[in-house]
Each structure stands twice: as C-alpha cells, then as structure tokens.
Amino acid sequence: xxxxxxxxxxxxxxxxxxxxxxxxxxxxxxxxxxxxxxxxxxxxxxxxxxxxxxxxxxxxxxxxxxxxxxxxxxxxxxxxxxxxxxxxxxxxxxxxxxxxxxxxxxxxxxxxxxxx
Amino acid sequence: xxxxxxxxxxxxxxxxxxxxxxxxxxxxxxxxxxxxxxxxxxxxxxxxxxxxxxxxxxxxxxxxxxxxxxxxxxxxxxxxxxxxxxxxxxxxxxxxxxxxxxxxxxxxxxxxxx
Numbered sequence: 530x531x532x533x534x535x536x537x538x539x540x541x542x543x544x545x546x547x548x549x550x551x552x553x554x555x556x557x558x559x560x561x562x563x564x565x566x567x568x569x570x571x572x573x574x575x576x577x578x579x580x581x582x583x584x585x586x587x588x589x590x591x592x593x594x595x596x597x598x599x600x601x602x603x604x605x606x607x608x609x610x611x612x613x614x615x616x617x618x619x620x621x622x623x624x625x626x627x628x629x630x631x632x633x634x635x636x637x638x639x640x641x642x643x644x645x
Numbered sequence: 646x647x648x649x650x651x652x653x654x655x656x657x658x659x660x661x662x663x664x665x666x667x668x669x670x671x672x673x674x675x676x677x678x679x680x681x682x683x684x685x686x687x688x689x690x691x692x693x694x695x696x697x698x699x700x701x702x703x704x705x706x707x708x709x710x711x712x713x714x715x716x717x718x719x720x721x722x723x724x725x726x727x728x729x730x731x732x733x734x735x736x737x738x739x740x741x742x743x744x745x746x747x748x749x750x751x752x753x754x755x756x757x758x759x
C-alpha cells in the first residue's frame with residue numbers, strides 16, 4: 530500500500546549503481562528464503578528465492594546471498610534503475626512447502642529509492 | 646487471467662460492522678493465506694489454509710474468521726470491525742507441490758474502520 534514505506538529503513542542509490550539490501554532473519558531452522566518487491570499500491574511480487582543448502586543464487590540483475598552462520602540474507606541489484614524503486618521484503622520459512630511448517634514470516638522491509 | 650483476485654479494493658466500515666473480504670485464485674493452488682500489512686510492521690499472517698476444508702490460525706487471528714469450502718476461494722470475515730483492524734489486507738496462494746516462485750499475492754484490500 531501507499532503507506533508501507535513509512536518508518537522503514539531507506540536506501541537511496543544513484544541510477545546505474547549497484548544496490549545491496551540486507552535482512553537478518555530470526556529462525557535458525559528456516560530452510561527457505563524469498564525476496565519480494567512491493568511497489569506503491571500493489572501486492573508483493575516474487576523476485577528470487579534460495580534454499581538453505583545454497584549460499585548464493587543469481588537471477589536477472591539480482592543476486593541473493595545467504596549466510597546461515599549469522600542468519601543474514603542480502604539482495605544485490607545490479608545497475609539499479611528507477612523502476613527498482615520499491616519496498617523490498619525478505620521472508621523466511623521452515624519448509625519449502627506451504628502449510629503449518631511452511632508459513633512465510635516477513636521482515637519489516639527496506640525502502641529503495643533510486644535517483645535518476 | 647491467472648492469479649489471485651481480491652475484492653473489494655477499498656472499504657470503509659463503521660466500528661461494529663461486519664464484512665467479508667473476498668479472495669479467489671484460478672491456479673489450482675492448495676495453499677492460501679491472509680496477511681495484514683501495517684506501516685513499519687511488514688506483513689503478518691492472519692489465517693491460512695493448506696487445502697479445501699482445512700484452515701488454521703496464523704500470528705494475528707483475533708477478530709477474523711475464515712473458511713475454505715472450495716480450492717479457489719478463501720474469504721476473510723470480520724465479525725465486528727474495530728479501528729485496530731484498519732490495514733491493508735493481502736491474500737496469497739502457492740502450490741504446495743511446487744512452491745518455486747514463492748507465493749502469488751493479490752493486489753490488496755485497503756480497509757478503514759472509523
């Protein structure tokens with residue numbers, strides 16, 4: 530929604546620069562992690578996911594890094610564009626599948642602002 | 646159009662009124678869930694369902710009821726609306742057998758309780 534960006538950590542980058550958004554997750558038993566992008570007035574949109582048996586996964590212009598030792602997840606966006614401006618959420622789950630073991634727990638989000 | 650459809654998009658209620666937020670998906674997903682989103686709070690799970698006839702509570706279930714009579718529909722009911730339920734509500738679904746790609750979210754319902 531429009532107010533989702535209020536009171537959130539904000540990352541401001543110049544167009545063309547790389548962006549790194551960080552997330553600390555809470556449950557050491559979490560097995561599956563997802564990054565979502567939420568634009569103003571829209572629902573969260575899947576960006577990339579990673580399982581706990583991996584420490585890096587790449588997509589188109591995005592890379593997710595997982596450090597299980599310190600329970601840290603990061604999203605790297607290469608050559609950031611104005612269209613990347615949004616709120617980014619990490620989410621964790623104790624199961625790859627839905628259900629009582631697989632409900633997603635969301636972080637509070639980071640607002641990315643791209644300056645042209 | 647494949648996806649998750651939520652209605653209405655906007656709603657204003659008076660304290661004590663009841664209403665149902667509708668959610669429908671046409672992807673044959675077994676898993677459906679409702680989240681609420683408040684400023685600075687991220688998304689919090691209200692209720693979820695792993696299949697028709699099965700529902701369970703999430704993190705913040707008080708004041709909300711759900712049912713899952715069909716695979717496609719997962720309505721959320723507010724029995725007696727309170728100002729604390731002012732929020733943006735999102736419905737999401739996923740395929741339990743192939744969750745790659747995460748959950749698919751609807752576009753949300755913005756609810757204001759006065």
